[in-house]
Amino acid sequence: MSNLDTQLEQTATSALKTCHFIFPGDINTASGGYRYDREIIRGLQAQNWEVSLISLEGAYPNPTHEDKALAQHAVDDLPESSLVVIDGLALGASPELAEHVARKHRLIALVHHPLCLESGIDPRLAADLKTLEIAALKYATHVIVTSSATKTNFEELMGVPSQNISVVLPGTDRPDLSCLQRKNTSSEPVKLLCVGSLVPRKGQLHLVEAMSKLQDLEWQLDLIGSTSFAPDYAVQVRKRIAHYGLSDRINLRGGIPKAELTGFYERADVFVLPTYYEGYGMAFAEAMSFGLPVIASGDGAVSSTVPSSAGIHFKVGDESELKDALHLLLTDSTRRQELSKGAAAAARALPDWNESAQAFSSILEAQL
Known part of the structure; x- marks a missing residue:
């Protein structure tokens, strides 16, 4: 036991x-x-x-x-x-x-x-x-x-x-969204959130590569997920972050308790997960329940879990498409707001x- x-x-x-x-x-x-x-x-x-x-x-x-x-x-x-x-x-x-x-x-x-x-x-x-x-x-x-x-x-x-x-x-937990306020201006860095165990299927290396090409924009990224399932992959992610000098902008948090994770969802502005495949995509559903606009890839259930009204889909493993989607939501607060409303509506239809x-x-x- x-x-x-x-x-x-x-x-x-x-x-x-x-x-x-x-x-x-x-x-x-x-x-x-x-x-x-x-x-x-x-x-x-x-x-x-x-x-x-x-x-x-x-x-x-x-x-x-x-x-x-x-x-x-x-x-x-x-x-x-x-x-x-x-x-x-x-x-x-x-x-x-x-x-x-x-x-x-x-x-x-x-x-x-x-x-x-x-x-x-x-x-x-x-x-x-x-x-x-x-x-x-x-x-x-x-x-x-x-x-x-x-x-x-x-x-x-x-x-x-x-x-x-x-x-x-x-x-989903259906959190109260009435007290949450997403960023509508460019006065502060946009907070990006990625939740998923650091394993090749989740594609965090692609995310680091895409972020390295957007260093002229104001953003912070939290990568949350266990590093124990594929330690070698987690090491690769850390090394790429250091290689691009992004250690002060990309924070590797490891696996964290649910109560602490809730705080990250509440403070985030955009959710992104460049996964290859999901049997469902619980992190996507959870992000939408917090009204987060989503950037998503992946085969399996991803397209049905995240409707186009809630997020931007890009081709699996395509770092150029991922970069473009990130650039759009980092620079266009109106689009973020539209997708945020769509995400919250989609989440209300989930059990x-x-x-x-x-x-x-x-x-x-x-x-x-």
Whole structure:
């Protein structure tokens, strides 16, 4: 078991419904996928689900044979015919775990995006991950994904029947925007915000390169996200920032708690994330909920998460298009205001976390 948030370990004493939630590592890890898991667990508990948390130690999503053996041992004492939810980060590369669980239990796969679509990985590893994930998902009673785009991916890439997949969108917190004031003048630097783990898929190197060509404009950039998932990539980002002499303008904050992150969203003027692929794009949705105009790239669900009324889309990996989008929003306060209004309107149409948890609960209840 990991060092779990005590609130997540508390369950309703009057619970009539029970499920077991399996995930790799620490549930409090600062990433979109883990945040989704935490919010859904809290929501299930609020609806009288007794949720047992099982943390798997190991090198996921590339577990060793020893990691896989430990994972199977971790579920051996579960009551027979239990309802078991396994996060895709643990399940995808371990069909052995899926088979082991499915022998005695009802297995629900919670998948944020296909592991094989992670950017920057060796093509041979991507092919192996695809084969393993296809094998693992065959044992799932049902699959829950976080967007319609991801549902389509699993139908087309993995051959999962459409009727076996349900979509539960991430929620938003719906902050009060009445007290927020975005910058309308050029008297202060425009505050840019990028939120995402420092991994190749998120494209922060492209952002640094684009910002290096805009040094004549007034701006500050906060890069927020864990540096532990791809340490070598994080080092590359730091080196490029230093190479361009931007250490006083680009701040690497690392992974930070949710309460602290809220402050950055409140103080920002523009949100930018040059990602390659998103199963949903929780950071985009969160930015829109704060009324932030968005600069976005990425395949998967990005285009459906961020409508054109809320942001500017550019081609994946195209630093010239990214620079142009940044230049526009750094210099045109009227355009920022227009997109800000569009972002807030788009966010109002998204579910909150309570609604997402209710949808998740309904799917689980159908498996009881």
